[in-house]
Amino acid sequence: MASLILSLNLNGEIRMTTNWKRILFDIIIILVTGILIAALINGLRADRIPIIPPCMDKGFYQVMKMSVFAQGKIENSRCFIFDARPHELYHKNHLPNAVNFPVSQFDFFYHFYLDNAPLDVPIFIYGKTLSYAYDRELAYRLSLMGYKNVTVIL
Amino acid sequence: MAPDRNKTIFHRGNIILLLRLTLGGLFIYASLHKIRNTVQFKDMISKYEILPYWMINITSIVLPWLEFLIGALLIVGIFVRSCAIMQCSLLITFILAISLNIARGLEIYCGCFTENSIISSTNYWHIIFNGILLMMVVILFVLERRRFSHRFFFRQAGQK
Numbered sequence: 497m498a499s500l501i502l503s504l505n506l507n508g509e510i511r512m513t514t515n516w517k518r519i520l521f522d523i524i525i526i527l528v529t530g531i532l533i534a535a536l537i538n539g540l541r542a543d544r545i546p547i548i549p550p551c552m553d554k555g556f557y558q559v560m561k562m563s564v565f566a567q568g569k570i571e572n573s574r575c576f577i578f579d580a581r582p583h584e585l586y587h588k589n590h591l592p593n594a595v596n597f598p599v600s601q602f603d604f605f606y607h608f609y610l611d612n613a614p615l616d617v618p619i620f621i622y623g624k625t626l627s628y629a630y631d632r633e634l635a636y637r638l639s640l641m642g643y644k645n646v647t648v649i650l
Numbered sequence: 651m652a653p654d655r656n657k658t659i660f661h662r663g664n665i666i667l668l669l670r671l672t673l674g675g676l677f678i679y680a681s682l683h684k685i686r687n688t689v690q691f692k693d694m695i696s697k698y699e700i701l702p703y704w705m706i707n708i709t710s711i712v713l714p715w716l717e718f719l720i721g722a723l724l725i726v727g728i729f730v731r732s733c734a735i736m737q738c739s740l741l742i743t744f745i746l747a748i749s750l751n752i753a754r755g756l757e758i759y760c761g762c763f764t765e766n767s768i769i770s771s772t773n774y775w776h777i778i779f780n781g782i783l784l785m786m787v788v789i790l791f792v793l794e795r796r797r798f799s800h801r802f803f804f805r806q807a808g809q810k
Contacts (some may be wrong), residue, residue, distance in 0.1 A: 514731075518797065519731055519732050519735065522729040522731075522732035522797070523732045523735065523736060525729070526716075526719060526720065526723065526729060526732060526733065526736060527716070527736075529719060530712060530715050530716040530719045530720075531712055531716075533715050533719065534711050534712045534714070534715035534716070535711070535712075537685075537715065538688070538711045541688075543688070543689060545688055545689065545692060545707050545710060545711055546707060547707055547708055547711065548704070548707070549703070549704070549706075549707055552704060624703070625699060626699050626700070626701075626702060626703070627695070627696045627697075627698065627699045627700070627701055627702065627703050627706055628696055628699075628703060629703040
């Protein structure tokens with residue numbers, strides 16, 4: 497069995513060997529212990545962070561592919577198309593007839609666009625980056641406000 | 651009479667102890683801010699635009715405690731080589747992440763230490779600092795060949 501000691505081989509040379517299996521085993525122990533401690537402490541905190549963000553639960557909104565959305569004939573006066581990304585990204589490029597509704601300014605834009613809107617109005621939302629799911633976050637928050645016809649465009 | 655090697659400050663055991671305490675202490679210090687402000691750390695990770703959004707929350711929960719545990723194990727002297735490898739991986743990841751964002755031209759708080767810390771910046775000095783830590787970790791990995799490092803003081807335990 498390989499061991500973490502100096503070993504003398506048949507040619508009389510002294511070599512150092514490393515027990516990589518033991519090191520890997522120790523790394524796994526450290527990882528598992530760290531994950532368990534982190535999960536336990538996070539569960540006990542008042543400001544705990546959900547392991548899976550609630551906005552990723554598709555039960556709160558529908559999902560539609562962009563190709564399907566592009567083929568559909570949407571009458572703009574009967575629906576809202578929101579770009580959930582920050583202002584700067586919206587101005588770089590956005591879908592035709594889409595209006596900017598940054599999630600970071602939810603309260604302001606909610607009253608601006610949807611103050612008198614019926615709860616069954618169709619709402620289409622798009623806009624995400626690699627690390628930010630702006631569209632899902634906005635869809636989740638609108639669904640909590642009572643809007644049932646919310647669709648995220650992928 | 652031959653000099654007592656254990657009393658030499660540059661003895662291998664002393665160097666290992668110094669490296670363990672320095673690296674372990676730094677990692678614990680770096681993890682404390684992230685543990686206290688997990689939500690801010692989560693937002694900071696998101697700004698890097700490296701991880702997919704479904705991994706952000708898990709990373710922000712686990713990473714600070716992993717750093718804390720590695721630092722504590724290094725100080726105590728348990729699983730030293732394994733901790734060194736994990737520290738090496740983390741430091742390489744941090745260096746790559748900061749380099750990527752410098753290349754993108756993003757000016758964001760790196761999140762490694764407290765926001766007011768003198769070494770909290772995303773410029774090249776932080777990459778150099780992490781590089782120095784990386785070299786120290788490699789030296790520790792090469793020098794320490796035992797699984798458990800029993801050297802807590804500058805002399806062997808049991809000696810006067």
